[in-house]
Amino acid sequence: MKDDGIAISVVKNIRDKLESIGIEVIIGETDFQHCFHLLKEDDFVIVLDAAYSGAAAGSVHLYKLQESVSAYRETDSQHDISFFDLMRLYMKPLKGYLIGIEIAETGFGCELSEALKKNFNGICLEVERIIYEKVRCFPEYVE
Numbered sequence: 001m002k003d004d005g006i007a008i009s010v011v012k013n014i015r016d017k018l019e020s021i022g023i024e025v026i027i028g029e030t031d032f033q034h035c036f037h038l039l040k041e042d043d044f045v046i047v048l049d050a051a052y053s054g055a056a057a058g059s060v061h062l063y064k065l066q067e068s069v070s071a072y073r074e075t076d077s078q079h080d081i082s083f084f085d086l087m088r089l090y091m092k093p094l095k096g097y098l099i100g101i102e103i104a105e106t107g108f109g110c111e112l113s114e115a116l117k118k119n120f121n122g123i124c125l126e127v128e129r130i131i132y133e134k135v136r137c138f139p140e141y142v143e
Helices: 002-020 032-038 065-071 083-090 114-118 120-137
Strands: 044-051 060-064 095-102
Touching (some): 002 044, 002 095, 044 120, 060 065, 060 120
Antiparallel strands (some): 060 095
């Protein structure tokens, strides 16, 4: 659904770099339930997703994962149940962050909007920078 796929595009682009330093990358797409059950309570998790807060398209925002789960409302997802719903349901206190990438367009389509395509490399670099910064703060979580 157009820009809703920005996170998947970004993580596929930077996956090899992340895995080369021991960061396990799991791409959940719509199978987030399987991904959720792969996580252990002592894991450090970084969730990457499309976001809409009214900020500039392509801007990247960082949120503490537990605060995001607490602030999340059941109507915040187009899916029947979400990753955050599962965190609440199972009371899994995962440590980590949510990285939100601001979208420009929603709707049907297989490609990103022109605004995100134009800034794609910059978005990838910013997401990569944030992940490296947070992982350096928690080196015990890198394989």
